[in-house]
Amino acid sequence: MVSKNKYEDLWSHHNYIVYVVEGRKIWHTAHGAYDLREGSCVFVRKGACIVEQxxxxxxxxxxxxxxxxxxxxxxxxxxxxxxxxxxxxxxxMPLANSIAIHTFFQSMLPYVEEECQPDPALLELKFKELILTVADNTANQELLAYFCSLLEEPQSVSLQLIMEANYCYNLKLEEFAALCARSLSGFKRDFKSIYQTTPGKWLLEKRLTHAQHLLANRGKTVGETSFECGFENATHFSRAFRQRFGIAPAFVRQRLLV
Known part of the structure; x- marks a missing residue:
């Protein structure tokens, strides 16, 4: 059984930058795991992930x-x-280590340590400074690619990227809509236009296919797979898996272990 104390679901409808001063956490996504320790700095796209504490x-x-x-x-x-x-x-996306990025976060320490709240206009300038600092470093090619996509790609492409990156997390349709900057009705309408099916049916198929891969190739337990594929609980997952593939998920894992 996966401990919710050790692993925590985290989602945000805004991008965020994490800079680690001390300690360790691992950000898990469907595309890989990112081990963050002292001095690590990453840009996390809006969406969901599982954080290992x-x-x-x-x-x-x-x-x-x-x-x-x-x-x-x-x-x-x-x-x-x-x-x-x-x-x-x-x-x-890990950000390249540089004197500029470390100096920026050191410059933020006085605002954190002081009791008075900085003026909002000053904070806005600091946020802009952070974006321009990482954008000026040509070593951050992956982040620059994301910035270019924000400036150039149409909304339909944005919706697809968000869904492909976040389908394995237990988010409500309202939360997917918020990530896509749409109302719920607008999200459902645009989703149907792009995928020719409903979000619920598409999500179930993507999650079950991902679950089959985890069981057959990664040796994950049923409980771990259920959690990592966005199902409410292992019972719901097992029932849906059997209906889709005609076999219990436990048997798929057993075949790998034999």
Whole structure:
């Protein structure tokens, strides 16, 4: 059985940047795991993930939530346009270590340690400074690719990217709609137009296919698979899996172990 204390679902309808001052956590996505320790800095795309926690040390970090619209506004005001040599971007993107990025977070310490709240105008400037700092580093090609997609890609492509990156998390349709910057009715309408099916049917098929892969190739338990594929509980998952594939998920795992 997966411990909800050790593993925690986390989702945000805004992108965010994490800079680790002390401690360790692992961000798990459908595309891989990202082990964050002291000095790690990553950009996490809006959406969901599973965070693995370690309780033998404190976890101290900076966390900046940054909406797509704010990123685009900042980049559009940039004197030189951004470019990227790659077109791919994962849900979690490590940022290149540089003196500029470490200096930026050191400059934030006085605002954290002081009791008075900084002026909102000053915070807005600091957020813009952070975006421009990472955008000016050509080593951040994957992040630059994501920034380019925000500036160039139509909303239909954005919806597909969000769904493909987040289908395995236990999010409600209202939360998927929020991630896609749409009302629930607008999300359902646009989804049907793109995929020719309903979000519920598409999500169930994607989750079950992913579950089959985890059981057959990764040796995951039924409980772990249920949790990592976005099902409410193992009973619901087992019933849906048997209906789809005609076999209990436990038997798929047993075949791998034989």
């Amino acid at each position: 370690f309780f033998d040390t404190e976890f101290c970090f900076f966390l900046f939530f940054i909406p797509d619209a704010f990123i685009c506004e900042t980049l559009n005001a940039k004197s030189t346009p951004i470019r990227s040599t790659v077109r791919k971007h994962e849900p979690v």
